Amino acid sequence: MTTLAITGGQVLLPDMTVTRADVLIDQERGEILELGDDLAADADETLDASDSLVTPGFVNGHCHVSMTLLRGYADDKPLDAWLQEDIWPAEGELTPDDIRIGAELGLLEMIKSGTTAFADMYFELPEIADAVERAGLRARLGHGVVTVVKDDEGAREDAQTSLDVAAEYDGAADGRISTAFMPHSLTTVGEEYLDEFVPKAREAGLPIHYHANETADEVTPIVDERGVRPLAYAAEKGMLEPQDFVAHGVHVDESEIGLLAEAGTGVIHCPASNMKLASGMAPVQRMLEEGVSVGLGTDGAASNNDLSMLDEARDAAMIGKLAAEDASAVPAEAVVEMMTQGSADAIDIDAGRLEDGAPADLAVLDLEKPHLTPAHDLVSHLAYAAAAADVRHTICDGQVLMRDREVLTLEESAVRERASEAAASLVARAEE
Ligand SMILES: CSC[C@H]1O[C@@H](n2cnc3c(O)ncnc32)[C@H](O)[C@@H]1O
Numbered sequence: 064m065t066t067l068a069i070t071g072g073q074v075l076l077p078d079m080t081v082t083r084a085d086v087l088i089d090q091e092r093g094e095i096l097e098l099g100d101d102l103a104a105d106a107d108e109t110l111d112a113s114d115s116l117v118t119p120g121f122v123n124g125h126c127h128v129s130m131t132l133l134r135g136y137a138d139d140k141p142l143d144a145w146l147q148e149d150i151w152p153a154e155g156e157l158t159p160d161d162i163r164i165g166a167e168l169g170l171l172e173m174i175k176s177g178t179t180a181f182a183d184m185y186f187e188l189p190e191i192a193d194a195v196e197r198a199g200l201r202a203r204l205g206h207g208v209v210t211v212v213k214d215d216e217g218a219r220e221d222a223q224t225s226l227d228v229a230a231e232y233d234g235a236a237d238g239r240i241s242t243a244f245m246p247h248s249l250t251t252v253g254e255e256y257l258d259e260f261v262p263k264a265r266e267a268g269l270p271i272h273y274h275a276n277e278t279a280d281e282v283t284p285i286v287d288e289r290g291v292r293p294l295a296y297a298a299e300k301g302m303l304e305p306q307d308f309v310a311h312g313v314h315v316d317e318s319e320i321g322l323l324a325e326a327g328t329g330v331i332h333c334p335a336s337n338m339k340l341a342s343g344m345a346p347v348q349r350m351l352e353e354g355v356s357v358g359l360g361t362d363g364a365a366s367n368n369d370l371s372m373l374d375e376a377r378d379a380a381m382i383g384k385l386a387a388e389d390a391s392a393v394p395a396e397a398v399v400e401m402m403t404q405g406s407a408d409a410i411d412i413d414a415g416r417l418e419d420g421a422p423a424d425l426a427v428l429d430l431e432k433p434h435l436t437p438a439h440d441l442v443s444h445l446a447y448a449a450a451a452a453d454v455r456h457t458i459c460d461g462q463v464l465m466r467d468r469e470v471l472t473l474e475e476s477a478v479r480e481r482a483s484e485a486a487a488s489l490v491a492r493a494e495e
């Protein structure tokens with residue numbers, strides 16, 4: 064057994080209290096062995112966490128990681144125009160190499176901002192899985208299916224690809240990668256394809272992840288054509304199960320909040336993307352009150368425009384109060400829960416908590432900063448004041464991915480250089 068001790072820090076516990084403790088990790092099993100005093104002597108290696116907060120690694124519940132290449136490419140438009148006029152034409156030019164390079168850039172950003180696990184919907188899953196394996200994170204990956212712009216053969220091929228790659232990559236990277244069937248949304252995948260492929264996903268034991276109720280424009284056609292709300296339609300199609308999770312959930316009414324709570328289906332709140340695309344304010348406080356499993360996600364870097372879960376946490380707290388017209392809504396503890404255990408539960412991966420036997424996924428944040436002084440309440444600091452640049456060390460599955468702000472699994476300057484070149488070439492092709 065090889066052990067690592069994270070020493071001298073303040074540790075955030077699952078009950079949202081903070082205590083002084085060292086953390087002893089079994090690196091081979093990727094597990095926390097013990098939280099306690101003076102554990103350095105028992106360890107093969109140590110990582111200093113003095114004047115620092117040791118938290119569970121953050122869990123980004125909804126992302127399109129390779130969209131880092133399109134960061135800043137198309138801003139200041141609503142979802143539909145943004146996708147149709149800019150993003151989908153540019154994505155039509157993406158090569159598998161672009162997707163791997165964009166993923167590396169996104170993973171670099173995640174490691175630097177303390178994220179250790181994420182869920183991702185995109186194309187060319189093998190490229191993303193390869194990058195995740197090398198970078199050392201944990202992920203639930205899926206191939207996103209869009210049928211509306213395809214003929215029947217193309218649509219069925221797309222949906223079959225989503226099933227095939229999910230079956231092939233589940234358990235990859237020593238179990239750090241899990242998968243899901245990922246129809247893009249309830250309006251971009253035709254009913255006949257949901258009828259055919261959702262049962263196949265169930266037979267294969269796959270969870271289902273999709274965008275739902277993101278904009279009012281997405282709700283109206285479903286209500287007009289079918290006479291039911293989108294999540295009632297999703298339930299009819301067998302897409303509202305405990306292992307499933309939807310992204311956004313902005314325009315959900317009380318009946319849909321009830322359906323989500325009853326089904327145990329997770330909702331990944333994406334406040335920055337919802338604000339930037341002016342999609343709306345999700346009723347997060349109501350969902351929490353009704354017992355919906357709520358996690359937090361950045362969405363892609365083209366609608367955010369970064370992948371920092373600390374930024375997302377602050378956004379979630381702020382917009383949660385505005386939406387509820389109540390300053391006590393979506394408090395710091397709720398947000399920190401969402402960015403750790405909440406997202407992990409929603410995307411159904413074992414992570415997001417620091418306790419004996421838990422997966423050794425951690426972030427260590429430097430507290431010796433003007434914006435983190437004084438330290439009345441470290442949970443408040445995580446939700447409202449901490450930033451990506453405060454992250455000193457990131458550990459996933461017992462492996463140190465970043466030590467003293469140096470990422471060990473990816474070569475930062477090379478990744479940035481490759482990504483800049485790939486992005487410039489992509490945009491030139493898209494605008495030809
Ligand atoms: C088919 S792969 C995923 C697909 O989703 C697109 N996308 C990115 N952000 C959003 C969003 O907020 N709502 C809906 N779709 C989004 C992405 O560009 C890919 O095409």
Ligand SMILES: [Zn+2]
Nearest residue numbers: 274310362363
């Ligand atoms: Zn999305």
